[in-house]
Amino acid sequence: xxxxxxxxxxxxxxxxxxxxxxxxxxxxxxxxxxxxxxxxxxxxxxxxxxxxxxxxxxxxxxxxxxxxxxxxxxxxxxxxxxxxxxxxxxxxxxxxxxxxxxxxxxxxxxxxxxxxxxxxxxxxxxxxxxxxxxxxxxxxxxxxxxxxxxxxxxxxxxxxxxxxxxxxxxxxxxxxxxxxxxxxxxxxxxxxxxxxxxxxxxxxxxxxxxxxxxxxxxxxxxxxxxxxxxxxxxxxxxxxxxxxxxxxxxxxxxxxxxxxxxxxxxxxxxxxxxxxxxxxxxxxxxxxxxxxxxxxxxxxxxxxxxxxxxxxxxxxxxxxxxxxxxxxxxxxxxxxxxxxxxxxxxxxxxxxxxxxxxxxxxxxxxxxxxxxxxxxxxxxxxxxxxxx
Ligand SMILES: *Cc1c(COP(=O)(O)O)cnc(C)c1O
Ligand code: SF4
Numbered sequence: 039x040x041x042x043x044x045x046x047x048x049x050x051x052x053x054x055x056x057x058x059x060x061x062x063x064x065x066x067x068x069x070x071x072x073x074x075x076x077x078x079x080x081x082x083x084x085x086x087x088x089x090x091x092x093x094x095x096x097x098x099x100x101x102x103x104x105x106x107x108x109x110x111x112x113x114x115x116x117x118x119x120x121x122x123x124x125x126x127x128x129x130x131x132x133x134x135x136x137x138x139x140x141x142x143x144x145x146x147x148x149x150x151x152x153x154x155x156x157x158x159x160x161x162x163x164x165x166x167x168x169x170x171x172x173x174x175x176x177x178x179x180x181x182x183x184x185x186x187x188x189x190x191x192x193x194x195x196x197x198x199x200x201x202x203x204x205x206x207x208x209x210x211x212x213x214x215x216x217x218x219x220x221x222x223x224x225x226x227x228x229x230x231x232x233x234x235x236x237x238x239x240x241x242x243x244x245x246x247x248x249x250x251x252x253x254x255x256x257x258x259x260x261x262x263x264x265x266x267x268x269x270x271x272x273x274x275x276x277x278x279x280x281x282x283x284x285x286x287x288x289x290x291x292x293x294x295x296x297x298x299x300x301x302x303x304x305x306x307x308x309x310x311x312x313x314x315x316x317x318x319x320x321x322x323x324x325x326x327x328x329x330x331x332x333x334x335x336x337x338x339x340x341x342x343x344x345x346x347x348x349x350x351x352x353x354x355x356x357x358x359x360x361x362x363x364x365x366x367x368x369x370x371x372x373x374x375x376x377x378x379x380x381x382x383x384x385x386x387x388x389x390x391x392x393x394x395x396x397x398x399x400x401x402x403x404x405x406x407x408x409x410x411x412x413x414x415x416x417x418x419x420x421x422x423x424x425x426x
Contacts (some may be wrong), residue, residue, distance in 0.1 A: 045271030045272035045273055045274070045275075046077050046078075046079070046267070046268045046269075046270065046271050046272075046302070046303075047077060048061065048077070048267075048298050048299045048301075048302040049298060049302065050298060051298055052298050052301045052302070052305075054340040055340075057336075057337065057340055059296060059297060059298045059300075059301040059337075059340075059341070060297065060298055061297060061298040061299060062121055062124045062125055062297045062298075062299060063124055063125075064076075064124055065096045065120060065123050065124035065126070065128075066095060066096050066097075066128065067092075067095045067096055067120070068120050068124065071120075076120070076121075077268050078268065079266055079268040079269040079271070082119045082120055082121055082185070082266055082268055083119070083185060083266070085119075085120050086117045086118060086119055086120070086185070086186075087116065087117070087118040087119075087120070087123045088115065088116060088117050090104065090107055093107070093116070093140065096123050096124075096126065096128065097123075097126055097127075097128040097129075097136065097140075098128055098129055100131045102131070102142065102143055103131060103140055103141065103142065105143060106140075106141040106142050106143045106145060106146070107140075107141050109141075109143075109146055110141040110145050110146065111141075113145070113194070113356070114141075114145070114187060114189075114191070114194045114197075114356075115187065116139070116140065116141055116187060117184075117185070117186060117187045118139045118140075118186050118187075118265075119185045119186055119265055119266050121265070121266060121267070121268065121299065122135065122139060122185075122186050122264070122265045122266070123139070125294055125295065125297070126139070126140075132323060134291070134292045134294060134323070134324040134325070135292070135294055135295070137189070137321070137323050137324055138186075138188055138189055138190065138291065138292075138321070138324060139186055139187075139188065139189060140189070141189060142189065142359060144356070144357075144358065144359025144360070145189060145356040145357070145359070146356065147356065147358055147359070148355045148356060148358075149358035151353055151391075152353050152354065152355045152356070152357075152358065153353050153354070153355065153391065154195055154354075154355060155195070156192070156352045156353035156354050156389075156391050156392075157192065157352060157389050157391075157393060158171075158392050158393025159177070159193075159393075161393055162393055164215055165211045165212060165214075165215045166208050166211065167179045167180075167208040167209070167211065167212045168212050168215050168216070170215075170219070170222075171393065171395055172395065173221055174221055174222060174223050174224060175222065175223065175224035175225065175226065176216065176222055176224075176225055176226065177226045177228050178212050178216070178225050178226065178227050178228060179196075179208075179212075179228055179229060179230070180209060180212075180227055180228070180229060180230075180232045180235055180239075180243060181229045181230040181231065181232060181234045181235050182196050182197055182229060182230040183197075183229070183230050183231065183234035184197055184229065184230050184231040184234060184261065184265075185231065185234070185261075185262060185265045185266040185269075186261070186265040186266070188261070189357075189360075190319060190321055190351065190357050190360045191354075192352055192354045193229075193230070194354060194355070194356070196230070197229070197230050209239075209243060213243070213246045213247070213250075216247065216250060216253065217250050220252045221252075222252060222253065223252055223253060223254040223255070224253075224254065224255050224256065224257070225247055225253060225255075225256040225257070226256070226257045226259055226287070227243065227244070227247075227256055227257065227258050227259065228259045229259070231259075231260050231261055231262060232258050232259065232260060233258070233260045233262040233266075233269050233274075237273055237274055237277055240274075240277060241277045241280075241281075244256065244277070244278070244280075244281040244284070245281065247281075248281050254283075255283050255284060255285065256281075256284050256285075257284065257285040257286065257287050257315075258278070258284065258285075258286050258287070259287045259288075259317075260286065260287070260288055261288060261289045262288075262303075263286075263288045263290070263300055263303045263304060263307075263314070264288060264289060264290050264291075264295050264300060267297075267299040267300050267302065267303035268299070268303075269303075270302075270303035270306050270307060272306075275306050275307065275309075275310050278307070278310060278312055279310040279311065279312070282310070282311055282312060284312055285312065285313050285314070285315060286307055286312055286313070286314045286315070287314075287315045287316075287317055287346065288314060288315070288316055288317070288343065289316065289317050289318070289319065290316050290318065290334065290338060290343070291318050291319060291321060291324055291325050291334075292324055292325055292330070292334060293330065293333050293334045293337055296334070296337040296338070296341060300341065301341050304341040304342055304343055305341070305342065308342040313344065314341075314342060314343045314344065315343070315344050315345075315346035315347075316335075316338050316343050316344065316345050316346055316347075316384070317346055317347040317349060318331070318334070318345070318347070318348050318349065318384070319348075319349045319351060320348055320349060320350055320351060320362050320366060320367055320370075321351065321360045321362070322359065322360050322361065322362050323360075324360075326362055326366050326370075328369060328370045328372075328373030328374065329373075331348070331370050331374070332373065332374060332377075332378055332382065335374070335378075335382035335383075335384070336378070336382060338382075339379070339381060339382060344381060345381075345382055345383070345384035346384050346385070347384050347385055347386075347387055347396075348367055348370065348371075348384050348385070348386045348387070349387060349388075349389065350362075350364060350367055350386070350387065350388040350389070352389050352391070353391045364388070364399065367386040367399065368386065368399060368400075368401050370386065371383065371386050371399075371400060371401055372401045372417075375401075375417055376416060376417025376418070377417060385398050386398065386399050386400070387399070403415055403416075405421055410425055410426035411423065411424075411425055411426075412424040412425075412426070
């Protein structure tokens with residue numbers, strides 16, 4: 039192990055007020071793994087749970103999981119970092135971490151209306167690797183690799199498919215497109231997970247974007263804070279700091295993911311002056327309950343992460359077992375707005391099938407509106423009149 043890999047040494051416990059952020063327990067196979075290995079993101083990558091015998095070593099596998107594993111492996115295989123696998127409940131197949139990372143039979147069902155590219159990301163593609171849908175910002179795909187293959191992933195068809203990996207050539211073409219398109223002022227560096235790129239390549243990509251006069255800000259869209267926080271090494275933090283102003287957008291879905299390791303990773307990024315936003319995906323059996331989302335958002339704020347979006351599960355194939363009705367998201371917002379800090383209230387959005395983009399939805403706060411007379415209601419359902 040080279041010295042360079044060891045820029046991550048989490049404290050065992052972080053406290054904010056009465057809230058404790060504890061280190062992830064070690065899953066069964068890794069009880070005796072030395073800390074130097076465990077804290078190396080390269081070791082975590084190399085020792086991912088990919089096969090059935092790996093999974094059997096960490097949890098009591100059910101027959102359903104076994105069948106789903108066999109049948110889904112060609113479509114979208116399994117990969118879980120030892121760190122994230124250690125957050126699984128070995129005895130409970132419905133554990134929210136396990137639901138997000140171990141295949142289930144529901145993946146094999148393609149429900150009516152589900153599509154391969156529900157967001158039309160390939161139709162708004164001026165060059166391979168760029169989705170340009172909104173006037174002033176683009177998505178830029180820089181890799182198709184991720185440390186954990188989330189079972190609810192929208193980009194299943196691309197993630198984990200080595201033949202579709204963004205090559206150096208594609209990155210060059212993406213940068214060239216951004217350079218010759220002056221309307222772009224915000225670039226979402228995406229994937230897969232851009233942190234699967236080497237530090238050198240990330241430095242190159244961000245440096246190239248920073249050199250384009252009309253690019254004001256960019257974001258790194260990464261789930262490494264959740265699935266592989268060890269990736270946030272001192273070297274990595276030095277690189278992102280150099281290219282600021284930038285933002286990190288991440289994807290926490292459940293309070294169990296708020297560990298001391300995740301806290302440490304967020305702290306390092308925040309101390310570099312880089313704000314972090316969270317994009318939660320609403321998933322049946324994982325985070326439908328308003329109280330749970332409130333708890334998650336409170337923990338995120340303590341980790342210096344601002345809740346930004348709650349996404350309605352989109353119309354990707356094989357995720358109907360995760361999809362909740364729209365009313366679930368509205369109910370969550372209803373229970374947050376007014377009842378807790380506005381900072382803990384993200385936007386609930388539906389990414390419209392067919393490439394319509396993100397559409398925000400709110401509970402109805404206007405009771406009636408006639409002429410200049412507005413009848414509004416507050417979070418306690420009391421009515422108030424506002425005259426224009
Ligand atoms: C989500 C998304 C963005 C960024 O949207 P914001 O609302 O600015 O966070 C940009 N381009 C595409 C294609 C997207 O799907
Ligand atoms: S990290 Fe994001 S892109 Fe990667 S598998 Fe998970 S949801 Fe998909």
